[in-house]
Structures are given as structure tokens and as C-alpha cells.
Amino acid sequence: MSDSPSKPRDATVQDVAREAGVSKATAARVLGGYSVTSPAVRDKVMTAARSLDYRPNEVARSMTTGRSRAIGVVVADVENPYFGLAVRGISDVARAEGFDVILANSGEDVERERDAIRMLLAKRVDGLIVTPASVHDTEHLRAVEASGRPIVLLDRYIPSMSVDTVVADDRAAGAAVARRLTEAGHRRIGYVSATACDDPVYRGAHQLHLSTVRDRIEGFLEAAAQAGGGGCERYVRLGVNRLGGGPKIVADLMALPDRPTALIASDNVVALELFKALRALGIAIPRDLSLIAFHDADWTSVTTPSITVVAQPCYELGSESAAALVRRARGDTTAGRRIILQTRLIERESVISPPR
Amino acid sequence: MSDSPSKPRDATVQDVAREAGVSKATAARVLGGYSVTSPAVRDKVMTAARSLDYRPNEVARSMTTGRSRAIGVVVADVENPYFGLAVRGISDVARAEGFDVILANSGEDVERERDAIRMLLAKRVDGLIVTPASVHDTEHLRAVEASGRPIVLLDRYIPSMSVDTVVADDRAAGAAVARRLTEAGHRRIGYVSATACDDPVYRGAHQLHLSTVRDRIEGFLEAAAQAGGGGCERYVRLGVNRLGGGPKIVADLMALPDRPTALIASDNVVALELFKALRALGIAIPRDLSLIAFHDADWTSVTTPSITVVAQPCYELGSESAAALVRRARGDTTAGRRIILQTRLIERESVISPPR
DNA sequence: TTGACAGATGAGACCGGTCTCATTATCCCT
DNA sequence: AGGGATAATGAGACCGGTCTCATCTGTCAA
Missing domain, CATH: 3.40.50.2300 (Response regulator)
Incomplete structure (x- = not known):
């Protein structure tokens, strides 16, 4: 129907070649910048290309080259x-x-x-x-x-x-976080991750389908155990999704008879969830509970208190x-x-x- | 050189056609899902395609179709x-x-x-x-x-x-922010944007090369002026880049004889910069200075104080x-x-x- | 002068799809 | 039974580049 106005089909190598009065192969050589051509021809072709507003068709190009x-x-x-x-x-x-x-x-x-x-x-x-x-x-x-x-x-x-x-090095990072906390005296340390999982209770590394999360938790548990913080497995929680779930998981953890005295957030979104949920429960950081988060998101330095984090490369x-x-x-x-x-x-x- | 192992060149329509014992055109019809084919042929072709692990080459496809x-x-x-x-x-x-x-x-x-x-x-x-x-x-x-x-x-x-x-609707948003502040009694209101600019001092909307920033500032200035907050132009600052500059700009604003009593941050990165810089100067929000930021970044609800924001769609x-x-x-x-x-x-x- | 050789160009196949057109098989109706 | 319409398929051009190979020209050494 209304095809008359916008039909100035893109110029092709063929068009440029015709305009420049050379063969398609030669024009292609100049435009593609391969093989050899004489300066005179190069000039003619480039001029023609400019006047026709030629732009290479990458699709055609990658079809032949395969790259x-x-x-x-x-x-x-x-x-x-x-x-x-x-x-x-x-x-x-x-x-x-x-x-x-x-x-x-x-x-x-x-x-x-x-x-x-x-x-x-x-x-x-x-x-x-x-x-x-x-x-x-x-x-x-x-x-x-x-x-x-x-x-x-x-x-x-x-x-x-x-x-x-x-x-x-997530395992080392998990261990470093655990050591920082155990050295401060913590023995009951929780770990909260966003990673989806059928079961929010930790039953072993096999449930985890992300190497980052798995390594961090393993590094953390191992280092914690070495420092006398064994049994922290029971404070591991998975599946804090973005749409809440934070409050419930925090409430659960805090209702435990031996509730954790420190929490590790697996990423900055989780950290935010925890931060909000803890505040809502009236639990003060760091007085009542210490917190370390993975990822040095810019805002973590501006909260009250600012958050100790693992900076990742x-x-x-x-x-x-x-x-x-x-x-x-x-x-x-x-x-x-x-x-x-x-x-x-x-x-x-x-x-x-x-x-x- | 060592090309022997990984050379099982991808199967093409031609290959599938051969395997299925039909013409290239027919195989293409089945695989491309166009035109008409008999169920029997369709079956043969699909079987052949599966056995050869055929995957269409989008590059070739879009070369002919142009889409x-x-x-x-x-x-x-x-x-x-x-x-x-x-x-x-x-x-x-x-x-x-x-x-x-x-x-x-x-x-x-x-x-x-x-x-x-x-x-x-x-x-x-x-x-x-x-x-x-x-x-x-x-x-x-x-x-x-x-x-x-x-x-x-x-x-x-x-x-x-x-x-x-x-x-x-940035103009309306800028105006709404201005009204909120003037209704609270503010007359000297600053606006800080990250938008790069040769000159950090505001000389008119023409310097601004982003419609968002321009509209917000114009809406803000107009509404402020209407409410008796004329002359806020002198509190507009541009070019807060991510790598600092925040402290300097904030220090400048706060050193003015009639320093602003409220600040508007053009986006959440700027808000963060201002937040840090103000804190470093010992200026308390909102007691000494009110703050409104554009963009409801998740962390803005978790600072102390939490930040009043313009939520954008x-x-x-x-x-x-x-x-x-x-x-x-x-x-x-x-x-x-x-x-x-x-x-x-x-x-x-x-x-x-x-x-x- | 001539032949070898390098440089510059042209002709045309090719990549892997789509699509037009021609051909053949099938079916229905008079 | 014959003829026209329709469905299914095949043959091959085409998209816009790259690239191989052949051809042509000019230079230089023998």
C-alpha cells in the first residue's frame, strides 16, 4: 500500500560497485578492507559509498564468514x-x-x-x-x-x-566472614540466602544449585565449626524471595530457643530484607545482633549502622x-x-x- | 591443525532434506513452518531434523527475510x-x-x-x-x-x-516535589543532578541535554516561584559525578549566605552522594535540611531517616x-x-x- | 625480446535459508 | 471419461556479502 515514501532500500556492495564503475568483487575488497586494491580504485569506491550512504550488512557478512x-x-x-x-x-x-x-x-x-x-x-x-x-x-x-x-x-x-x-573465592569469603564473627565472640551464626529452594530448612549442600551459595555456606560452616561454632546448620535459611518472606524467616530465627547472635546475608537484596525485618521487630543492629552482607552495594555504607560487607570483584x-x-x-x-x-x-x- | 575433534558442522536444511529423502524446498517448508506440507512428509522431516540435531540458522533466515x-x-x-x-x-x-x-x-x-x-x-x-x-x-x-x-x-x-x-511526567514530578517542600515552609530549595555539564552553575535550561533533568528542574523552579520560593536557580547544581564531587558541591551550597533548607536529588545515586556528604559535614536530615530524591530505590526506605522519594514507573x-x-x-x-x-x-x- | 612474477581486477561460486514458479498427483463434478 | 480446481512437491533464483580462481597488465632480469 503506502510503500512509496520509505523505500530507499539500503545500498549494497553491488550498488556501490556500479556507481564506482568497478566490479562487485573489487568494491567488496575496498569496503571489506581485505585483499589488495589500488589507491585510485579505493578512492572511487569510497566516494561512491559515501554518496550512496552505504552501510555494510552484518547479517550477510556473518553468514558467509560464520563469525x-x-x-x-x-x-x-x-x-x-x-x-x-x-x-x-x-x-x-x-x-x-x-x-x-x-x-x-x-x-x-x-x-x-x-x-x-x-x-x-x-x-x-x-x-x-x-x-x-x-x-x-x-x-x-x-x-x-x-x-x-x-x-x-x-x-x-x-x-x-x-x-x-x-x-x-566464595569458600574463602564464607570462611573469612565466619572467622570475623567467631573472633568477635559469636557462636550462633545464621546464614540467609535468596536462592530458591523447595525447603527453606537447610539439609545439606546438595540442595543448593548455585556454586556461590554452596561454597559460601560450606566455607562458613566449616570455619565456624573450627572456632567452636558447630551446629550453625540449623540457622541456615534459604529462599528469601524479593516479595517478602524476609519478615517470616527473621521471625522464625529469632523465635528459636538459642537464637543466633549474628546473621550473614548472601547478597545485598537479602541484606535489605533482613535490615527491614529486624527493624520491624525492634531488634537493634549491632547491639542485639551483628550483621555481615555479601556485596559492597553503595548504600550499605549509608545505613545506620553502616553494614560490614564482603566486597566482590x-x-x-x-x-x-x-x-x-x-x-x-x-x-x-x-x-x-x-x-x-x-x-x-x-x-x-x-x-x-x-x-x- | 587440531581441527579433527570439533568439526561436526551444523546440520542445514539441505542435510535434513537429504536425510528425509525430500527436496530442500520441502524440508525448508516444514522446518520454517510456512506454506503447506503433508503430515507424512512433515513427520519424516521432523524425525530427520531431530536425528541430525538441526537448529535453524537465524543469520541466514534474517538475511533473506530482512527481519x-x-x-x-x-x-x-x-x-x-x-x-x-x-x-x-x-x-x-x-x-x-x-x-x-x-x-x-x-x-x-x-x-x-x-x-x-x-x-x-x-x-x-x-x-x-x-x-x-x-x-x-x-x-x-x-x-x-x-x-x-x-x-x-x-x-x-x-x-x-x-x-x-x-x-x-517529569515536569509534574518536579512541581509536585517543589509543592511538597514549599507547603512545609521551605523557600530556599536546591536541586542537584548528576548530568554532566561544562559548568556546574545553572544558567538556564538550554545547558541541559536530558529532557528528564530539564523538565524536572523547570517544573520545580516554576512551582517554587509560584509559592514564593523565587530565585532557587542559584541553588541548582549539575555534574555530581559518581566519583565524588558530591562533597564539594554540598560544601559549596552549605557555605552560601542564604543556604538552602531543602535539597532535591535528581536520582538515587545523587541522593546517596548527598546523604554521605551531608553526614560528613554533620548536617542532620531532616532537622537541619530536608531531602527528597527521585527514584524509589529499595534502600531509600532503610536509611536513617528514610528518604521521601518520587516513585517512577x-x-x-x-x-x-x-x-x-x-x-x-x-x-x-x-x-x-x-x-x-x-x-x-x-x-x-x-x-x-x-x-x- | 621474452618469460617469470607480482599486483590489480573481474567472474562467479558459495553461505543457508526463503520464496516464486512450474510440475505432478489428487479429487470432484458434469 | 474428460477437464478444471486444488494440494503437494521440486527446481532454482535470490538475499548481500566473502573468497577462490582466472585473467590481464606492467616490471624486471636474463
Whole structure:
């Protein structure tokens, strides 16, 4: 129908070639910047290209080459600044290396993760960076590995996969937090995570489908036990979802006969939930209860009291994984490596000795 | 070199056709789900496809069709949860409508915005959603509009462009904030924005290259003046960057002979900066100074005092823009519309009457 | 002068889908 | 039984690049 106004079909190599009076092959050589051409021809072609406002069609280009100069990133939660920072790390490195970044969001859902990977592969990205939503549900990840397309795991490792993986030292971080608290005198320490789980009561590491959470809890429990804080398993709570659940879990913990004297929040969203719930119950931090949170979210320094946190190398997590992926995309076929970055405990005001 | 192990080149329509014993055209019909085929053939082809683990090559597909069933999103700052939420709104709608989302980050930088748009167009996305980094530097956006590819502006409008635009009612929001403060008795009200600017002193709306900031400030100044708070222009400060600058700007404002009795923060990052800087100076909120911030970031409810904020319809900003874009991609050619969503003031504890 | 050789260009196949058009098989009706 | 409409399939062009291979020209050494 009304197609007359906006039909100035994009200029193609062929069009440019005609305008410049050379063959399609020659024009392509100039425009694609490959092979050799004479300065005179180069000039003619570039002039023609400009006058026709030629823009290369990446789709056609990547169909023939099989490569797209793009890397796909599947992130667990775009809304979380934690991953936002990692994405910036990825973008910066990718850009510097000449790769575009295509970002997709899984929302911690394996189904959507699968979809996102399918789409990215269909778009023929040169490689994938994924924060796997589950250590258990991984055939789709293995399929990528098997297909020979590079894949890098970000933030969470999968024990049975040997692809490049960039993670924080979560076990050490969990242990460091436990030590900080036991040294302050705490023996009954709780751990609260957002990770969804059928059963909010901790029954063992096998329930956990994220390596980060699993490692942190194991590191914490082990270090706590060593320091005389055995049996903290009973203070581990899972599945604090964003839409509440915090108040109930906090109330439960606080109603225990031997209630914990310190709490560890697995990420900044959980920390916020705990903070609110504790305040609502009239439990003062740190007087009645000490608190340490994972992730140095900017706001944790501004609450009253400010919150002692584990700072994680988010940006580096991203930049290292991008660097690894680029190496692979360029042909590196050495064995997969696991890059483990260190965390850092930032002391603030939310930890003191337990009340007697 | 070591190419022997991972060379099982992906199966193509041709391969499936051969395996199923039909022509390439027929196999394509079945696999592409178009035209008509007999149930028997359909069966044979699907079986063959499964056995060969066929996956369609979207690149080839979109080369012939010219469409990619993907929409490109250029967001100003992935790290900002404000946009994170909007992205979720976009994703949800896009997904429901059968579109993939390709996300790119401009970091509020026009140059990167241009790059991102070039890349997305080269990938032949079916449409673009952009949060323009500047109202002034817009030829690349106009070029998209002129090319006939749908483009929707998100969060910020460009007065001279008539494409679909989804924004919050920033002018009304600015006015509402001003009224809230003047009704509490404030007459000297400051406004602090992160928007970069050559000159941190406000000289007029023309310096501002973001419609959001401009509208908010204009709405604020107008409403303040009406209520007897004229001359607040001198309390407007721009360019609080993330890496400090907050302390200096706050110190400057507080050193003025007639220092402001209330401050408005243009977004939650600025609010955080102000909060820290004020605390460092020993200025108590709300006793010495009232504070209202834009964006209901989750942490604003947990500070002491909690912060009165303007809640913005982030998710809806995203979902509406995606809906608009999908409409366009499906062929709607009616005139561009501007969709204006309302904000809401959430009362908390950071506003009281000014000290005498 | 001639032949080897490098540099520059052209012709055309190819990537993996979609889609048009022609052909064949099937069915229904008079 | 014959003819026209319809359904199902095949053959092959096409999208816009890349890339191989052949051709042509000019230079230089023998």
C-alpha cells in the first residue's frame, strides 16, 4: 500500500560497485578492507559509498564468514547492580578487542536461560558468557561446549564442566566472614540466602544449585565449626524471595530457643530484607545482633549502622571472563581454566561482640 | 591443525532434506513452518531434523527475510537499577510477543550510543528502543527514523522528533516535589543532578541535554516561584559525578549566605552522594535540611531517616515502549505518539519544616 | 625480446535459508 | 471419461556479502 515514501532500500556492495564503475568483487575488497586494491580504485569506491550512504550488512557478512564479531552474554539478573558492574567489565574489554556485546537476561530461570542461549547461538555469536542459573540443569551448556563454540562461565562454576570459569573465592569469603564473627565472640551464626529452594530448612549442600551459595555456606560452616561454632546448620535459611518472606524467616530465627547472635546475608537484596525485618521487630543492629552482607552495594555504607560487607570483584569478574572468551574466539584451545578472584572484607559498624 | 575433534558442522536444511529423502524446498517448508506440507512428509522431516540435531540458522533466515524478530535496546546505564527495571519491562513484553531482545549500553555517552545503534542496525534488528544520551546530538537517531526502521524513545524525549516516546511526567514530578517542600515552609530549595555539564552553575535550561533533568528542574523552579520560593536557580547544581564531587558541591551550597533548607536529588545515586556528604559535614536530615530524591530505590526506605522519594514507573516505561515498538514493527504507520506516565510521591521521614 | 612474477581486477561460486514458479498427483463434478 | 480446481512437491533464483580462481597488465632480469 503506502510503500512509496520509505523505500530507499539500503545500498549494497553491488550498488556501490556500479556507481564506482568497478566490479562487485573489487568494491567488496575496498569496503571489506581485505585483499589488495589500488589507491585510485579505493578512492572511487569510497566516494561512491559515501554518496550512496552505504552501510555494510552484518547479517550477510556473518553468514558467509560464520563469525559475527559479537559475544553473547546471559546474565542471571540485569536488575542487580552486581551483574550490572560485571556487564560493564565485559563490555569494556569486548569493545577494546573489537567485539560487540549482546546481552540477554535469564532472571535466574533455567528455561529462559535455555531460550537465551538458543537465540544467541542462532544469531551466531562468536562465544558465550553465562552465569548458569543452576549447577544441576546443564545439558544446554554442555551442548554449547560440545559444539565447539567457546563458552565461559561467570560468577558460578559447574564442577563437572571444564570450560573457562571466572569466579570469586566464595569458600574463602564464607570462611573469612565466619572467622570475623567467631573472633568477635559469636557462636550462633545464621546464614540467609535468596536462592530458591523447595525447603527453606537447610539439609545439606546438595540442595543448593548455585556454586556461590554452596561454597559460601560450606566455607562458613566449616570455619565456624573450627572456632567452636558447630551446629550453625540449623540457622541456615534459604529462599528469601524479593516479595517478602524476609519478615517470616527473621521471625522464625529469632523465635528459636538459642537464637543466633549474628546473621550473614548472601547478597545485598537479602541484606535489605533482613535490615527491614529486624527493624520491624525492634531488634537493634549491632547491639542485639551483628550483621555481615555479601556485596559492597553503595548504600550499605549509608545505613545506620553502616553494614560490614564482603566486597566482590564484580568488574574484574566481567573483564576477566571477556578476556578469556576473546582468547578462545581467537583460537586458543588449551584446557579450560578456572580463574578465582579474591574478595575483601570491609569493616563498618554492624558487627560487635554478642550480647551476654 | 587440531581441527579433527570439533568439526561436526551444523546440520542445514539441505542435510535434513537429504536425510528425509525430500527436496530442500520441502524440508525448508516444514522446518520454517510456512506454506503447506503433508503430515507424512512433515513427520519424516521432523524425525530427520531431530536425528541430525538441526537448529535453524537465524543469520541466514534474517538475511533473506530482512527481519530478525529481535529488537535492539540502547540503555544509558545498565548498572543503574532504574534502567534494569525498565529492561525487564521491555523483555517481558518482547518475549510475550515473540521478539528477542539485544541489549547494548551507552554509558550516557553519545559516541557509544552511535556505535551501539550502528551495530544493532547492522544486525538488522526489527526496531530500536533508545534512551538518548543527549537531546542535542541526534542525527544518528533521525537517520534511523528516516530509514523507516521503527524507533522508540525511552525515558527521555527529543522535542523535535515525533517518534513514539514513553516518558514519565517529569515536569509534574518536579512541581509536585517543589509543592511538597514549599507547603512545609521551605523557600530556599536546591536541586542537584548528576548530568554532566561544562559548568556546574545553572544558567538556564538550554545547558541541559536530558529532557528528564530539564523538565524536572523547570517544573520545580516554576512551582517554587509560584509559592514564593523565587530565585532557587542559584541553588541548582549539575555534574555530581559518581566519583565524588558530591562533597564539594554540598560544601559549596552549605557555605552560601542564604543556604538552602531543602535539597532535591535528581536520582538515587545523587541522593546517596548527598546523604554521605551531608553526614560528613554533620548536617542532620531532616532537622537541619530536608531531602527528597527521585527514584524509589529499595534502600531509600532503610536509611536513617528514610528518604521521601518520587516513585517512577520504570517497569511500565519499559513495557509500554516495547509494546509501542512491536506495534510499529507489525506495520503501524500512524503518527508518533508521546506516552506520558505519572509518578507518585512517597512520604517518608526526610522532610520536615525548615529550621528557624 | 621474452618469460617469470607480482599486483590489480573481474567472474562467479558459495553461505543457508526463503520464496516464486512450474510440475505432478489428487479429487470432484458434469 | 474428460477437464478444471486444488494440494503437494521440486527446481532454482535470490538475499548481500566473502573468497577462490582466472585473467590481464606492467616490471624486471636474463
